[in-house]
Amino acid sequence: xxxxxxxxxxxxxxxxxxxxxxxxxxxxxxGWYMIDIPKGTPERSYFYNLHKSIxxxxxxxxxxxxxxxxxxxxxxxxxxxxxxxxxxxxWSHRLLYACLLIMPLSGYIASNFxxxxxxxxxxELPPWGPEDKTLYGIFNNIHVITSYLLVALIGLHxxxxxxxxxVDRDAVFRRxxxxxG
Numbered sequence: 001x002x003x004x005x006x007x008x009x010x011x012x013x014x015x016x017x018x019x020x021x022x023x024x025x026x027x028x029x030x031g032w033y034m035i036d037i038p039k040g041t042p043e044r045s046y047f048y049n050l051h052k053s054i055x056x057x058x059x060x061x062x063x064x065x066x067x068x069x070x071x072x073x074x075x076x077x078x079x080x081x082x083x084x085x086x087x088x089x090x091w092s093h094r095l096l097y098a099c100l101l102i103m104p105l106s107g108y109i110a111s112n113f114x115x116x117x118x119x120x121x122x123x124e125l126p127p128w129g130p131e132d133k134t135l136y137g138i139f140n141n142i143h144v145i146t147s148y149l150l151v152a153l154i155g156l157h158x159x160x161x162x163x164x165x166x167v168d169r170d171a172v173f174r175r176x177x178x179x180x181g
Contacts, residue, residue, distance in 0.1 A: 009175055012072075014176055015178075017065070024150075027058060030050065031147065053119070053121045056109065056118070056120055062101060080170065089170060094154055096157060100150070101145045102142065106143040109121070110136050110139035112128040120147075161176075
């Protein structure tokens with residue numbers, strides 16, 4: 001290894017990674033739960049507004065993470081990795097970032113074209129326009145399709161992390177652990 005500390009992500013990157021991971025897992029669980037709540041019930045409104053609020057909060061952390069990533073070079077991958085593994089890691093991370101941006105943006109935009117709008121933890125945000133079922137449908141479909149891709153990419157990401165921990169037994173897994181790794 002080339003000086004383990006230099007091969008770890010910064011404390012800020014690690015914190016943002018885990019905060020976003022926890023929020024995304026909460027949003028996925030909440031999203032799966034709320035779609036089965038009967039329409040017209042107060043419970044449905046509560047959970048949809050909670051989902052939108054957590055989604056916008058997550059978007060804030062994602063934007064901070066993207067800004068941090070654009071201004072800080074990540075640690076090098078071990079030289080023992082094959083070229084296809086480096087390419088797979090690079091592209092899966094790019095797709096993860098894309099999905100993490102598209103998901104909350106498409107959900108927020110879709111919500112702006114419903115009669116319900118967006119209430120951020122109870123504060124009503126001004127809509128972008130009147131109710132428009134066509135625009136809502138377009139952006140909601142993007143939101144839903146991206147959710148499936150995001151879940152698949154998260155599975156790939158977690159699987160790759162555990163491959164490094166249990167099969168390769170290299171330092172890749174520990175690079176993103178809080179503390180000293």
